[in-house]
Amino acid sequence: MENSVAYDKDLNMKDTELRLGLPGTEKNEKEETTLSVKVSNKRPMIESSKDNGSKTSDEEAPPSKAKIVGWPPIRSYRKNSLQEAEASGIYVKVSLDGAPYLRKIDLRIYGGYAQLLKALENMFKLTIGDYSEKEGYKGSDYEPTYEDKDGDWMLVGDVPWDMFVTSCKRLRIMKGSEARGV
Amino acid sequence: MMCKSKKKKDSKHETNFMNSSSAFPDEVLERVLSMVKSRKDRSSVSLVCKEWYNAERWSRKNVFIGNCYSVTPEILTRRFPNIRSVTLKGKPRFSDFNLVPANWGADIHPWLVVFAEKYPFLEELKLKRMFVTDESLEFLAFSFPNFKALSLLSCDGFSTDGLAAVATYCKNLTELDIQENGIDDKNGNWLSCFPESFTSLEVLNFANLNNDVNFDALEKLVGRCKSLKTLKVNKSITLEQLQRLLVRAPQLCELGTGSFSQELTCQQHSELKRAFNNCKSLHTLSGLWVASTQYLEVLYPACTNLTFLNFSYAPLDSEDLSKLLVHCPNLRRLWVVDTVEDKGLEAVGTYCPLLEELRVFPADPFDEGVAHGVTESGFIAVSEGCRKLHYVLYFCRQMTNAAVATVVQNCPDFTHFRLCIMTPGQPDYLTDEPMDEAFGAVVKNCTKLQRLAVSGSLTDLTFEYIGRHAKNLETLSVAFAGSSDWGMQCVLYGCPKLRKLEIRDSPFGNAALFSGLGKYESMRSLWMSDCKVTMNGCRFVAQERPRLNVEVINEEGGDDSRAERVYIYRSVAGPRRDAPPFVLTL
16 A cells, blocks of 8 residues: 655655654764864853663664655645745744653744743743853753754854844753753 | 416426416415525425426525536536526545545536526636636636626635636626635736726635735725625735724624734834724634734734634644633634644633634644644543534544543534544554544434544444444544444444545445445445455446446556545436546446
8 A cells, every 4th residue: 555645745854753762862863972163152062962761772763654645634725834834934843851742833923032931931831040141041950952053052042032043943952961061 | 365377477487287286376486485595405395396396496596516526517507597606516525635636627617618608697606626727717707797706615726817817807796715725826916906996895815825915906905895894814914914904994704814923013013903993893813824922912802702713824822822712702613723732722611611613723733743732631621611512623642532422421412523633543542442432422422413533543343333323424534444344334324314425544345335335326425545445346336326426546557456546426417528547437
């Protein structure tokens, strides 16, 4: 029974792949830890790529179940509309270390960092604390970070809002000791 | 006063000899019958006797054709000479989900050609899942001088050029309703084609066009059409532009906003508030493609009389929805995206006790890793607060038998129950059992059930329940369900009112197919795709029932003996003469 489809060409297969690993762990590529040593304003961060446990099964995890034509039963119009919204909005995935599901948000609807952080706090029911340029986020176990266009992981708040919105590819709220990246 | 002598009318009537027992002259009978509006009643009327059949056909003004291939335009126009309004549905419903190849058919053009000759006074055309070209739209615009209302839903084949033709030439147009179509938006100035002298528009819906329209033309159009009651704009219209439109049309009853997320100055913000404040007649609200939280509050004053809120393209969160719903106590119908989550649905249950219809659409149907929308607890919450609920469409990633049982106990009046558990074949996530008992509860409790869509892991037991209890069921949709032929047989034997049966990816084969031989002529259609039916099985049905069209769509290079997609429907038109090569009529 031929059930694979062509309509998902526009979707990033990797992003939509059902994996066994927790979000926030490094993906299947066996990349080593990298230090961001580019000369820039970027705060150097140690990426933690080796979360233990489920990592090995991650690489072997079978791909998501075959995409099925016409399922779930959404009208083509709506499906195209969703995909266009993806393209035209500034949708980024947000992962919280330890949470089983990712979230998606549209950065366009926030006026600035304050609104964004408040939204994240509401979404995940946690406190993020206050940002300081020197010390990052004090007063909480959580630190919001993001991956920028260059693939570097940055602390949310380091760059002006407008620059952030155009360069942010995805968000990750780091937890606990990993959050102390400096 | 009974008039025994028959008044012979002019030559348009066939000679008709009245029985002495029949007391009404034709005109009176026709006059009386013209007040019969319901389709079913009209059908019954036409069966009483030959005289009534004739009176009914002469007085009929609207006709509804649920399957465009069940009849030809010639047969239609011969029977009903005075039609003003035609509703036509074309492709099988699963074509909405890409299960029917392009160029399958359902072309409106041959109908228009006949209508141009036989129904020159045609006023209204409502099409669903039909193939409509620009050429056809132009032909329409030229052929019917009295044409008033055009509604296109889920159609394809046309572009904004076709709309331009309608705008230019339909001088008496009152309604242009373009919904969810596969339209080629050429970004032309179709809106500007409405002449300056044109003022009759009452309904304008172009919400689903993607490109910008000429705002100046739109503003002027809205300004001069004083009877405009429905205006649904597309997402290119900004908040500022919306405000200007509202100021010109405070009488609107139905509004579809554009994008709801612009940066407004304080003054613009308060002007917008005032504009909404002045819309005292709004009962339907939709749109909000990208809704910025801070501006939702401008809607609040307009919400008091809202009965229908269509936020199915507005990914609101639970907080935004709750805050809004506080102001909507009269809501009857609500369409939302599952970004509102269970918490949002709790608000629905709390603030909207009069709710009758709820539809929850998935924000990320194809993205498994992303947060999971609504669950069984949201469903229960709505059912507890909204006891009048009778229509539900619910997309979710998890469900339990117990939850569904609770829901239908709270709301036994369901007429439409469409539950879509998005992973095929998924069991009750708490007990790991099939979802049979859920749907069993639905059909046992909801005796008025007309439409049912099932999902999740289902054995034949579900269908036993359906066959045993769903005595008013007319439409059934099945996907990835059942264990054997017996399941489908239960439904075919047990549901006397079944009209539409659509099945995909289920283990029903020829034996099941044959069980319906005595039934298919009383149904509109049967669709079976990726089941176990074979070509020989279909041939047998075609042979046994010459009044059915048995059509098979097979992919190139498929297994010749398997019938991948089968579409069987009753027809007085005989086999299709316009079938493309991939549609085999047996």
